[in-house]
Amino acid sequence: MDRELLLLGLLRRQEMHGYQLHEFINQNLASCVNLKKSTAYFLLDRMAEAGWMVETESQEGNRPPRRVYQLTPAGEAAFQRLLRANLAAHEPARFAGDIGLAFLDALPPAEARDCLLRRRAQLAADLEAAARIPEHAGSMQWVIDHLRHHLASELEWLDRVIAQITTSIESHDHEEEES
Amino acid sequence: MDRELLLLGLLRRQEMHGYQLHEFINQNLASCVNLKKSTAYFLLDRMAEAGWMVETESQEGNRPPRRVYQLTPAGEAAFQRLLRANLAAHEPARFAGDIGLAFLDALPPAEARDCLLRRRAQLAADLEAAARIPEHAGSMQWVIDHLRHHLASELEWLDRVIAQITTSIESHDHEEEES
DNA sequence: TCCTGACTAGTCAATATTGACTAATCAAAA
DNA sequence: TTTTGATTAGTCAATATTGACTAGTCAGGA
Incomplete structure (x- = not known):
């Protein structure tokens, strides 16, 4: 649930492709979540399925084609709901x-x-x-x-x-x- | 890996059956790990497979039969190795x-x-x-x-x-x- | 020019984890 | 006494997560 919130929140600021999202998270937000590339794509696909975002193929130069995701109004609504839930709850940390x-x-x-x-x-x-x-x-x-x-x-x-x-x-x- | 250490450490003190292990962990060690029953059984089976412990069926009264696990020397060795690794490493917590x-x-x-x-x-x-x-x-x-x-x-x-x-x-x- | 190693982008089969279920026992209230 | 709900013990199909892989691009050195 929290990982979805994170992806939604990032896409809300600007549309991005999968690799870029994963990169940004592992660079800047590693202290919150540990999101592998394959998990990121899985979640993005599922959210697209649910109508929270739309995928667009985009070819830049002759680099491999990239799937760019952008939020829909349903995605924005989900973001608002998940954000409030996240902020209002104290999720206790586990110390392995x-x-x-x-x-x-x-x-x-x-x-x-x-x-x-x-x-x-x-x-x-x-x-x-x-x-x-x-x-x-x-x-x-x-x-x-x-x-x-x-x-x-x-x-x-x-x-x-x-x-x-x-x-x-x-x-x-x-x-x-x-x- | 850490969950294995936990199960090994508990079984080291006294042999226990699966349900008992899960119960003890969720009662006393919920701040370290969140281990569901099915995960506990999965890990126990796998460690038994690996020769770290042996399972014994035990019927008490006419209660349902229980699988009791007890550590083998290989299990004790694994415990020692995992314990040192756990203590020596700083596993950063993630704050969802x-x-x-x-x-x-x-x-x-x-x-x-x-x-x-x-x-x-x-x-x-x-x-x-x-x-x-x-x-x-x-x-x-x-x-x-x-x-x-x-x-x-x-x-x-x-x-x-x-x-x-x-x-x-x-x-x-x-x-x-x-x- | 051709090779090497790093970066980009994503796929997929294997693993790990879970939720929902079964099925028995017991205590105690109706 | 039989019904209800809690506890004990464990299974299994569905989900979630990951590691290892493919395949193209690019920059720089030999």
């Missing part, structure tokens, strides 16, 4: 990374810490990358702000986890010393 | 709710604010629910802590968004007054 944490005690603490430090490095890199994203026009900027806020919050939390594990390693070391 | 925000300017500000206030209510309710989750044993507690931290951070951010929209509505009102 928490699955590992749930079984953290299956690993010797020192090794757990090593793994998490590698995770931290990636997270920190992502945060820096997010800090370097240039300003975007209009409300697209909210998405970037959110990404930054979220990554910063994640880093803060991960550091707390690592600190606690480090403490537990140290106290364990002391016990070793004393025995 | 950001798609709506990207098109926020398609709505009159007052209406956008109404929608977001409804989103806020849900988020606040989720946060309160998370605050009431009882303590869990061992490292499962990290998952709950993470959920609480994340929801609090989200609420903080959403409040900032709403505040800014409210400001823009007010300044717009003033312009109306002056004209």
Whole structure:
């Protein structure tokens, strides 16, 4: 449903062909959705079927022909409906990374810490990358702000986890010393 | 991949049947994964196929027969490998709710604010629910802590968004007054 | 000029995921 | 007591998603 909203929203600003849509999304909106090319075409075809948009073949030079999609009034109506639904609902995020944490005690603490430090490095890199994203026009900027806020919050939390594990390693070391 | 890790990790503590696994996950680990019953059975069958676990039919009383799964050494090895991979990688979360925000300017500000206030209510309710989750044993507690931290951070951010929209509505009102 | 590797644009068979269903058991109300 | 609704346990056909592929274009170097 949300992916449809995204495609509709982009086509609403200007008509585009499939490849272009997929490209734009993966470049600018990777933090919201992970949309593969084949999925994009599937959704576009289905929405065209539903009368939300019309396809037009377009040959530019002698490049391969491209299917250009443009919104119909029914598509605009669907956009309005989906937009309100999306904004009004809180879709909780799923953290696949928490699955590992749930079984953290299956690993010797020192090794757990090593793994998490590698995770931290990636997270920190992502945060820096997010800090370097240039300003975007209009409300697209909210998405970037959110990404930054979220990554910063994640880093803060991960550091707390690592600190606690480090403490537990140290106290364990002391016990070793004393025995 | 992560879902496999989850099933392996649970079966590692004690053998369980499919329904029980699905039940436990949806009760306690809904913040990490959204695993439907049919998906759970599909994954369990596949992992049994791969030799990571063995199925045993078990009839208790005259209840319907249940398939109980228990880990093999190959399953334990897979668990160790997947656990390290999961812990060492930062899997960025996707926020489907950001798609709506990207098109926020398609709505009159007052209406956008109404929608977001409804989103806020849900988020606040989720946060309160998370605050009431009882303590869990061992490292499962990290998952709950993470959920609480994340929801609090989200609420903080959403409040900032709403505040800014409210400001823009007010300044717009003033312009109306002056004209 | 001809080759190579990257980009453009899209297809399709294989996989993964889900919703809707069956079918039995149990508790408790009518 | 028999009917209703909740719970347990799992199946399967329909949908959704993906990875691997085709096939043309273009730019630049040998």
